[in-house]
Amino acid sequence: MDEPVLSVRGLRTHFMTSERTIKAVDGLSYDLASGKTLAVVGESGSGKSVHALSILGLLPDSPRHSVAGEIFYRGQDLLKMPLAQLRAVRGNRIAMIFQEPMTSLNPVLRVGEQISEVIVHHQKKAKAEAWSQAVSLLHKVGIPNPEERAEDFPHQFSGGMRQRAMIAIALACSPDVLIADEPTTALDVTIQAQILELMKGLQREFGMAIVLITHNIGVVAEMADDVVVMYAGHPVEIASVDELFHSPKHPYTRGLLASVPSIYERKERLAAIPGQPPDLAVRTEGCIFAPRCVDVMDRCRHEDPPDFQLPRGRISHCWLAEKEAVTWRR
Amino acid sequence: MTEAPLLEVRGLKKHFIEGRGFFGGKATVKAVDGVSFSVMPQESFALVGESGCGKSTLGKLALALEKPTTGQVFFDGRDMSGLTSKELRAVRSQIQVIFQDPYSSLNPRMTVSEILTEPWIIHGRYKDRKERALKLAKLMDDCGIAKSYQSRHAHEFSGGQRQRIGIARALALDPRLIVADEPVSALDVSIQAQILNLLKDLQTQRKLAYLFISHDFSVVRHLCSRVAVMYLGRVVETADTEALFRDPQHPYTEALLSAVPVPDPAIVQRRHRILLSGDVPSPLHPPSGCHFHPRCHYVQDSCRVNDPALLPIRLGQSVACPILPFKDKRSAAALIASPEV
Helix, strand or coil, X not given: CCCEEEXXXXXXXXXXXXXXXXXXXXXXXXEEEXXXXXXXXXXXCCCHHHHHHHHCCCCCCCCEEEEEXXXXXXXXEHHHCCHHHHHHHECCCEEEECCCHHHHCCCCCCHHHHHHHHHHHHHCCCHHHHHHHHHHHHHHCCCCCHHHHCCCXXXXXXXXXXXXXXXXXXXXXXXXXXXEECCCCCCCHHHHHHHHHHHHHHHHHHCCEEEEEECXXXXXXXXXXXXXXXXXXXXXXXXXXXXXXXXXXXXXXXXXXXXXXXXXXXXXXXXXXXXCCCCCCCCCCCCCCHHHCCCCCHHHHHCCCCEEECHHHCEECCHHHCCCCCXXXX | CCCCCCEEEEEEEEEEEECCCCCCCCEEEEEEEEEEEEECCCCEEEEECCXXXXXXXXXXXXXXXXXXXXXXXXXXXXXXXXXCHHHHHHHHCCEEEECCCCCCCCCCCCEHHHHHHHHHHHCCCCCCHHHHHHHHHHHHHHCCCCHHHCCCEHHHCCHXXXXXXXXXXXXXXXXXXXXXXXXXXXXXXHHHHHHHHHHHHHHHHHCCEEEEEECCHHHHHHHCCEEEEEECCEEEEEEEHHHHHHCCCCHHHHHHHHHCCCCCHHHHHHCCCCCCCCCCCCCCCCCCCCCCHHHCCCCCHHHHCCCXXXXXXXXXXXXXXXXXXXXXXXXXXXXXXXXCC
């Protein structure tokens, strides 16, 4: 494997309120190679978005929180970087796009300004030059009449066009890593298909790595090379996309795949995962998925499994994987 | 089919007058623009389409929450617009609704038992306290709500449990038709599966008909037996679910199906995706002729002028597209229908 461009080691993001500590991310590690797409998939509250905000130091000051572990970008730990240095990386080498393009664009700035602002800030270019670069970026992300549309305000754009503008901002400095947090969730399916194709095309052109955060299993299958499945702040399984879909190891992954209806076949009943996701403030004994697991064993209720490392870089956080494991880590 | 339809919609139009235009003129949004369909007893009928296609407005018209501009809605053979408010109230007890957002559709100041018994108070049913308690226990049990939740408030529950409460409230009056407007789109997939299974079970147990409004084709395929695909206020294709998925006819249906992300990397690599260019046009200024023509891959000159009618092409399947015979059927449709090729 190539030298990873982004490497997350034992990330723990905890939120502290006066009465309780919520472990939003509790021990996440992965490597992302340049030019590849890693999908982080999970349901609400699994910690997938918090993990992204932790990488870029974008978590709000309140509630109080702690971010522990290491996040290496080209060998440098982002968590230990002084703010000035982090700012030079953020939006420049590592860029992010968000789910709701309307709330992440500035409503009182012209779209062209929002793109050229990034170029002026990071590349120290003159305003006029940055503006013409913004126009060509809008063209690149498929906005028709980019010269005119650069003068528009975000409310004059449709949802799909706003997301294209967001992507143009993210690409302004040709980043090495693009973090996309549910980039198509707010969009209609025909527009979603356009945006996904656009991201794939731009990835081929710029060779950037993508961290794709999504709850949509279909989008994972379309886009990802590797997948991290998150449950209640824990990565429960890591595998290549083909292996994950064809031989899921963790019972949660299996449950998740079985619970998705498909347009190709009509299942009589969906195999729903029983119960509800756990309260992250309550410390449970044993495996966090045990209360909902169909394959639960006695051991699972008392003893939390380690991350078992399987052949070809796979990881499963489940006692069932113990026999196949090459090694394991806590 | 000799059976009479439970809900029948004929030539329904709903036009909203959009304030005053820039020069003092008025703009009209044709949210629903000439739609006809019928839902049979115990059938689940789906309205599918992207945002702004008019599917939710159509749902409100079916519930008589909106008055149509023209056209009629018949429930059980009776024209709803001709009913007195007293008669309408009686009919409404037989048509209930489940909303998309279980967070905003439950009164935060009411307990679960208050929410579920309110329909009985309004319609004067089960006045005997003992009987009401029994009925409540049965209703909660049917919908998978634990007994201990009776005196709790909606904010104490997760999205999936709230949606169960929303479903129980809709079932309280033993309706015959349920209008379900995106009932699972706000839920996580593992919870979505629970609710879909529940809706399916309840339909069999209680002999319900569903008018199921959704943008999600995979959910529709799972739950519904017939589908109408909408685009900018009109139905472009209607068919039995299996026929629609096996062999979509309208170019829009074809593109929509090919755009759905498939949870299987092997199929993703094999299939051919039809990428539609551009956005859905504004319903304020719909394109001339066939509304879909600016995005259609098979567009002919005549499409820009002529309004296509929804015409039957075979039993149970109607399509609003006159150029069908010229369409190359070796395209995506065939690939979608048989991913194993």
